[in-house]
Amino acid sequence: MKNIFLVAYLDIKESLRSKWFYVYSVVxxxxxALFFITGVSDSVVMGFTGLSRMLLIFIQVTIIILPIFxxxxxxxxxxxxxxxxxxxxxxxFPVALKDYYWGKMLGRxxxxxxxxxxxxxxxxxxxxxxxGELPWRMVFLYSTLLFSLSFVFLGLAFFLSTLVKSTDxxxxxxxxxxxxxxxxxxxxxxxLMLQNRMNDGLIIVLAMLNPIEVFRIGAISLFDPELTVIGxxxxxxxxxxxxxxxxxYAIIYPIIMGAILAYLGYIAFxxxxxx
Amino acid sequence: MLVKVQKVSxxxxxxxxxxxxxxxVERGDRIAMMGPNGAGKxxxxxxxxxxxxxxxxxxxxxxxxxxxxxxxxxxxxxxxPQLPPPVKLSLEELLLYVERSSGVSRAKIFxxxxxxxxxxxxxxxxxxxxxxxxxxxxxLIAIALSKKSDLLIFDEPTANLDPKGREKFYELLGxxxxxxxxxxxxxxxxxxxxxxxxxxxxxxxKVVEDEKV
Numbered sequence: 001m002k003n004i005f006l007v008a009y010l011d012i013k014e015s016l017r018s019k020w021f022y023v024y025s026v027v028x029x030x031x032x033a034l035f036f037i038t039g040v041s042d043s044v045v046m047g048f049t050g051l052s053r054m055l056l057i058f059i060q061v062t063i064i065i066l067p068i069f070x071x072x073x074x075x076x077x078x079x080x081x082x083x084x085x086x087x088x089x090x091x092x093f094p095v096a097l098k099d100y101y102w103g104k105m106l107g108r109x110x111x112x113x114x115x116x117x118x119x120x121x122x123x124x125x126x127x128x129x130x131x132g133e134l135p136w137r138m139v140f141l142y143s144t145l146l147f148s149l150s151f152v153f154l155g156l157a158f159f160l161s162t163l164v165k166s167t168d169x170x171x172x173x174x175x176x177x178x179x180x181x182x183x184x185x186x187x188x189x190x191x192l193m194l195q196n197r198m199n200d201g202l203i204i205v206l207a208m209l210n211p212i213e214v215f216r217i218g219a220i221s222l223f224d225p226e227l228t229v230i231g232x233x234x235x236x237x238x239x240x241x242x243x244x245x246x247x248x249y250a251i252i253y254p255i256i257m258g259a260i261l262a263y264l265g266y267i268a269f270x271x272x273x274x275x
Numbered sequence: 276m277l278v279k280v281q282k283v284s285x286x287x288x289x290x291x292x293x294x295x296x297x298x299x300v301e302r303g304d305r306i307a308m309m310g311p312n313g314a315g316k317x318x319x320x321x322x323x324x325x326x327x328x329x330x331x332x333x334x335x336x337x338x339x340x341x342x343x344x345x346x347x348x349x350x351x352x353x354x355x356p357q358l359p360p361p362v363k364l365s366l367e368e369l370l371l372y373v374e375r376s377s378g379v380s381r382a383k384i385f386x387x388x389x390x391x392x393x394x395x396x397x398x399x400x401x402x403x404x405x406x407x408x409x410x411x412x413x414x415l416i417a418i419a420l421s422k423k424s425d426l427l428i429f430d431e432p433t434a435n436l437d438p439k440g441r442e443k444f445y446e447l448l449g450x451x452x453x454x455x456x457x458x459x460x461x462x463x464x465x466x467x468x469x470x471x472x473x474x475x476x477x478x479x480x481k482v483v484e485d486e487k488v
Contacts, residue, residue, distance in 0.1 A: 086363075
């Protein structure tokens with residue numbers, strides 16, 4: 001058990017030195033700074049202005065880039081170490097597989113979640129500095145949603161990383177999964193509805209299973225409680241579940257999904273050849 | 276008996292890499308394992324280290340199963356891979372990993388490094404993969420020798436060492452406790468001839484020759 005924290009600590013140290021971490025931090029921190037420089041928070045679009053407007057844009061960007069950033073940087077963690085024989089050496093020491101796997105996941109979670117979370121805090125501090133009011137509830141719920149989104153994609157990345165042996169295949173498959181999920185937040189869902197070939201219930205289920213769509217609905221319901229800006233599926237879900245249950249689902253479902261995927265990855269790590 | 280391999284087979288994508296292998300390693304055995312590329316030497320060592328799930332047969336190390344009881348097995352084994360892996364940890368972090376996971380004292384690693392003519396202090400904050408090939412190999416050897424083990428496994432350990440480094444390495448091996456066993460995978464028997472008391476020859480996934488010398 002003590003080795004979980006050792007592996008996590010070393011993974012964090014390694015990540016903090018790597019280029020991907022700098023790019024990742026600069027992208028999210030830089031985006032927030034860019035929003036202020038370009039005066040996004042002063043503009044008014046569809047009734048949103050100030051800190052809400054800025055957080056809304058941050059969410060739109062997060063929906064697109066956070067999942068792929070997490071997938072690309074993490075999917076190589078086990079498969080890359082396996083390919084380069086780092087795993088062979090590191091696991092020749094008496095470290096339990098559960099300590100190694102969960103330690104890696106813990107370390108990686110902190111390195112992918114913290115920059116986004118800090119960028120959010122940076123935005124809030126800037127917003128307050130400019131004289132806005134602090135939307136405590138919104139900041140808290142949005143942080144929780146970010147936590148859930150990071151967790152589900154980290155779980156998915158670890159699952160893919162242990163399942164496939166080559167880094168190229170791991171990267172390729174994570175890209176396909178990301179594109180498919182992204183397509184199903186709008187274009188594909190609308191296409192299916194327009195074709196009218198599928199049962200509406202199935203389309204709703206598809207939307208509810210997609211963690212990107214769930215995050216999007218949960219996050220935007222914070223700004224637009226009627227969900228009028230994002231279409232009929234979201235509106236139907238809000239109408240059926242109610243605002244509170246929808247938010248609980250948006251937070252809990254990705255965490256459960258991420259935990260299941262991470263656990264399946266762990267089973268594959270334990271049951272398959274390590275090299 | 277330290278290592279017992281009984282009727283072990285392993286198949287990779289239809290190819291039988293280990294074919295009903297039987298092998299025992301007793302305390303004090305100094306083994307040179309030889310054979311052409313693809314003979315199954317590295318696969319056998321990896322199976323002993325618990326990296327592979329074998330298709331049939333039994334492997335036990337000190338009575339423990341390498342897959343199910345890997346921590347108990349690896350406590351008593353030191354391993355040096357064929358090529359130093361591109362570990363991105365700094366030397367400081369790598370030593371911390373070794374220290375905490377295996378209970379090896381840092382002072383002992385520094386001592387063994389000095390004996391290998393490797394100045395660890397000078398490079399301590401550098402990432403491991405940025406060291407030269409020879410320096411990496413020397414550090415792996417120093418770590419392996421610092422760990423109190425019943426069995427040392429070396430997969431072509433001197434491939435990256437200059438002649439002086441090799442000489443130093445063989446000198447240190449001569450000082451290893453007599454009860455400790457060593458297993459060298461090598462293509463250069465002439466270099467370690469004086470250090471071994473048993474030769475094993477593998478081919479096509481089988482042990483084809485096993486003689487005491």
